[in-house]
Amino acid sequence: MPSRSVARPAPGSDISLPGARLLPEWVGMNAVLFCHSWSVQPAGVIYRACPDRTRQRPGAGPGAGPERWGRNCRRRGEGDPMVRHETITALKRFGMGPSANDALTIDGHAREWLLQQCDDPDVALIEDSRTQGSDALYRSFIGFRQMEREQGGRDDATAGMQGKQAGDRSAEAQRMERKLARANNPAFSVYRQEAELRVAKVVRTPAPFVERLVTFWADHFCVSAQHSGRIRVLTGANEREAIRPNVLGSFREMLHASARHPAMLLYLENARSRGPNSVAGQRGGNGLNENLAREILELHTLGVDGGYSQDDVTNFARILTGWSVRKFKHPLGGQFVFHKNWHEPGAFPLLGKTYDQDGMEKGVAALDDLARHPSTARHVADKLVAYFGNGTPIPALSKRLATLFMDTDGDLMSMSRALVLADELWEQPASKLLSPYEMMVAAGRALDWVPGGNEIVRALNLLGQPIWGPPSPAGWPDDSTTWLAADALLERLDWADQIASERAEAVDVRQLADALFGPALTDYTAQALRRAESRQQALALLLMSPEFQRR
Amino acid sequence: MTGFSVNRREVLAGVGSLVAWTQVPRIAHAAPGRDPRLLTIVLRGGLDGLSTVEPVGDPDYARVRAGLTLAEAGIKGIPLDSLFALNPKMPTLGKLYARGEALIVHATATPYRARSHFDAQDILESGNVRPKLTGSGWMNRALQAVTPGDAVEPQKAFAIGAQVPLIMKGKAPVLNWVPPGFSDASPDTKMRLLDIYRHVDPQLADVMQEGLDLDDMLGGEAAVTKTMRKARGMTENARARTFRVAGSVAGKALAGANGPRIGAFDLTGWDTHVAERPANGRLAQLLEGLDGMIDALHQEMRPVWADTAVIIVTEFGRTVAMNGNKGTDHGTGTLAFVLGGAVRGGRVVSDWPGLSRKALFEERDLMPTTDLRSVLKGVLRDHLDVSERALAETIFPESRAVRALDGLMV
Numbered sequence: 001m002p003s004r005s006v007a008r009p010a011p012g013s014d015i016s017l018p019g020a021r022l023l024p025e026w027v028g029m030n031a032v033l034f035c036h037s038w039s040v041q042p043a044g045v046i047y048r049a050c051p052d053r054t055r056q057r058p059g060a061g062p063g064a065g066p067e068r069w070g071r072n073c074r075r076r077g078e079g080d081p082m083v084r085h086e087t088i089t090a091l092k093r094f095g096m097g098p099s100a101n102d103a104l105t106i107d108g109h110a111r112e113w114l115l116q117q118c119d120d121p122d123v124a125l126i127e128d129s130r131t132q133g134s135d136a137l138y139r140s141f142i143g144f145r146q147m148e149r150e151q152g153g154r155d156d157a158t159a160g161m162q163g164k165q166a167g168d169r170s171a172e173a174q175r176m177e178r179k180l181a182r183a184n185n186p187a188f189s190v191y192r193q194e195a196e197l198r199v200a201k202v203v204r205t206p207a208p209f210v211e212r213l214v215t216f217w218a219d220h221f222c223v224s225a226q227h228s229g230r231i232r233v234l235t236g237a238n239e240r241e242a243i244r245p246n247v248l249g250s251f252r253e254m255l256h257a258s259a260r261h262p263a264m265l266l267y268l269e270n271a272r273s274r275g276p277n278s279v280a281g282q283r284g285g286n287g288l289n290e291n292l293a294r295e296i297l298e299l300h301t302l303g304v305d306g307g308y309s310q311d312d313v314t315n316f317a318r319i320l321t322g323w324s325v326r327k328f329k330h331p332l333g334g335q336f337v338f339h340k341n342w343h344e345p346g347a348f349p350l351l352g353k354t355y356d357q358d359g360m361e362k363g364v365a366a367l368d369d370l371a372r373h374p375s376t377a378r379h380v381a382d383k384l385v386a387y388f389g390n391g392t393p394i395p396a397l398s399k400r401l402a403t404l405f406m407d408t409d410g411d412l413m414s415m416s417r418a419l420v421l422a423d424e425l426w427e428q429p430a431s432k433l434l435s436p437y438e439m440m441v442a443a444g445r446a447l448d449w450v451p452g453g454n455e456i457v458r459a460l461n462l463l464g465q466p467i468w469g470p471p472s473p474a475g476w477p478d479d480s481t482t483w484l485a486a487d488a489l490l491e492r493l494d495w496a497d498q499i500a501s502e503r504a505e506a507v508d509v510r511q512l513a514d515a516l517f518g519p520a521l522t523d524y525t526a527q528a529l530r531r532a533e534s535r536q537q538a539l540a541l542l543l544m545s546p547e548f549q550r551r
Numbered sequence: 552m553t554g555f556s557v558n559r560r561e562v563l564a565g566v567g568s569l570v571a572w573t574q575v576p577r578i579a580h581a582a583p584g585r586d587p588r589l590l591t592i593v594l595r596g597g598l599d600g601l602s603t604v605e606p607v608g609d610p611d612y613a614r615v616r617a618g619l620t621l622a623e624a625g626i627k628g629i630p631l632d633s634l635f636a637l638n639p640k641m642p643t644l645g646k647l648y649a650r651g652e653a654l655i656v657h658a659t660a661t662p663y664r665a666r667s668h669f670d671a672q673d674i675l676e677s678g679n680v681r682p683k684l685t686g687s688g689w690m691n692r693a694l695q696a697v698t699p700g701d702a703v704e705p706q707k708a709f710a711i712g713a714q715v716p717l718i719m720k721g722k723a724p725v726l727n728w729v730p731p732g733f734s735d736a737s738p739d740t741k742m743r744l745l746d747i748y749r750h751v752d753p754q755l756a757d758v759m760q761e762g763l764d765l766d767d768m769l770g771g772e773a774a775v776t777k778t779m780r781k782a783r784g785m786t787e788n789a790r791a792r793t794f795r796v797a798g799s800v801a802g803k804a805l806a807g808a809n810g811p812r813i814g815a816f817d818l819t820g821w822d823t824h825v826a827e828r829p830a831n832g833r834l835a836q837l838l839e840g841l842d843g844m845i846d847a848l849h850q851e852m853r854p855v856w857a858d859t860a861v862i863i864v865t866e867f868g869r870t871v872a873m874n875g876n877k878g879t880d881h882g883t884g885t886l887a888f889v890l891g892g893a894v895r896g897g898r899v900v901s902d903w904p905g906l907s908r909k910a911l912f913e914e915r916d917l918m919p920t921t922d923l924r925s926v927l928k929g930v931l932r933d934h935l936d937v938s939e940r941a942l943a944e945t946i947f948p949e950s951r952a953v954r955a956l957d958g959l960m961v
Contacts, residue, residue, distance in 0.1 A: 269825055269876060272825070274875060276875065281875075286875045286876050286877075287875015287876070288875045289825070289874055289876045289878075289880075290880055291824050291880070298669075304667045310665075310666065310913065313666075459733075462733060471595075472595075472668065474668075481720065482715070484715075484755075484758055485715050486761035486762035486765055487762045488762075489755070489759050489762055490762040491733065494733035494734065495733050496736075497737075522750075524750040524751050525751060528743055528746065528747050532743070533739065537737075537739070537743065540740055541743060541744055544744050544747075545747060545751070546748065546752035550752070
């Protein structure tokens, strides 16, 4: 994090930071304060610190020294509850859940902390030598499938033939073979690795607010891993290539990046859409497919009530003909390509304006106009408010955001900052239940732990929210009633219990609860944690507590 | 990863959810001596009704559907009457039809006339005339309108899937059920968590208590594992296996003496934009899966089949013409199934509009001539004894003009 000053009071010294109130526990302590702009936000600094516990601050750099904190430092009524409320709201509603670090260091600075996260437009990028571009991934997957087919092996498409070919091989041998094939299949190995990189990023990031924005936009422009192997291999790359570079940039850029990303073109079938009157169309074969055109209008830009007709859908589909993905055997296989010979010739009206540009320029111009359409501004604003709020509409805020969207030509950094500065979002009570993915990353942040790729994929499948795998192009439902389901809640508990059995040994749960929630932890939960019969039980209860599960 | 959890994931991937309601009153004024069961299955994605039940007797059919008909693939459908033939991938349904236990409503649709899946599903499930009017579903509101008879004790219910679909959301308590995956947390941990919820978050407490009741009812993980293993032996196709498990679990629960009486779940994957191939492709596989699900349901529910009605619906149909990718796009008119021993079946109910260009809706889709709500109303009224007034006002708002179809039930 930029611009944090560090004050290190000498043992026994009287710290006199402007505006800082001293709690008695400070005296005689060797403590580290991470803070900034004391003079601006003087309130409520020092809730923490107990003389009775000593522990190395997790994740602190060299020189941080031993630090004391713990549950006794929670002086109800002594810290400023408003400040604490803001901290919790910042960490949970705007962030991805508290980590022991953040919870303590942003007290009194919650909004600045969030705003600062928007300063670096590249903060969301995942730079890791293990990642590959979507074109390379596509080639490796299709290549794998071809090889498998040549070997007569089993894959999704030939599953039905397996029984016949298997002959007298034992079921066990077949199962092992399938397992092996799966291990080598990029659709699974890449998916696992991308999942791990994403969760690691969220757990370790200094900018969890930006990660929440990434989650939002990746879902807005989702391609679903449940669709097929070739989409599954590309879902992580789609987020890295189309979403993350633009998350604090311009909506228009993100829309363009998404609409021409191979994952999207394949997922919503535009990759094979050809104009009936194009050169290729005249020769027969494939023709128009309106799937991508419809979903861009309905889901990505205008919204279903945004004022378009079936004719607009068909015309937009014509406009987008030729936007495709190069065949895997081509040296540039897997990259975006505009097939001129597939493009429907002619000029087409869309939303009352006629597009007569050459070839691909038609689609570029149409997307440009969609990106700055007032319906798009409204649609995006409404979705953002629902996502960051508790799901109930806040018309005044939506209107402000929509206006800002229009005024800034869809500048997402401005939009993101405006969300942070919207008092409405700080005032709504925390009532949303975390989604399974949010629960997993919140557990990761709380425990300073990155689950492995296998664990992420398996657990999220079992909890009903496969990573990058919403059931439809509309993405995951954004309301907690979706997840507020009887047996699903018990399944969460079973997962939390399993995590607890693996990780409880290294954790003092009461200290952790205090570091995460401070006075926001209800007496009742605090008591239950104290009385738990084992560390494992205590940790499972903490992860399942309403304080943890509600946002 | 164990084989078991793979199975479970398949269940979740294919079946959005299965929800059964019962706080369980028997339904008081159903047909005499009947203890009615009602299950609604939503096919998500827009079922191609024309390829499922082909209007082979329509003079325009072969022309408008060139490239998609079963005849072109050299396959003969199961004849239903002079006009219609059933896709042969559905032999179980064919048998039920022949026995008078399956009814097909063709050229039907909800009041929705645009082509968004999501709005169309909203209308189908909410029972409203416009999307996003309420957050509750018509099945849930129907339950609130039922005159309760004796309570079935203990109060039990279940569901498949981690989410509750809109059709079952609402005031009447609904439970969902998720096939077991992780190992169970200890009973003590469960009780302590429930205790925290009771003091801190009553909503979570209620939901969790329901889940615990549900666990009791289904007899624990072992019974479920057995069902899943059995389904695995019966089909190679993962999706079909999923559908079969859904049918088995739902059937088992609904057939139980103390089980739920009302349920809903959905089967995804019907959005056939590409390579639809009703004879041997994606749609064929889906129909085969659906038929297996019906078979599993029928087997599990034999003892109560005479008291049972199963409604199978989808948000809309698909375009009459094939698109450029040998699939079809979102269209309006489609079909619905009503099956079960309580159904007066063996008929295709349809005011067939024809397939000439002029007869199509917007020159594109099968023209709907039967309001789907009149079918749903007919079933709810005659099977569950829901009043016409509740049907017109609260269950399907603004639907006074849509009359319940008579004579759907035995």
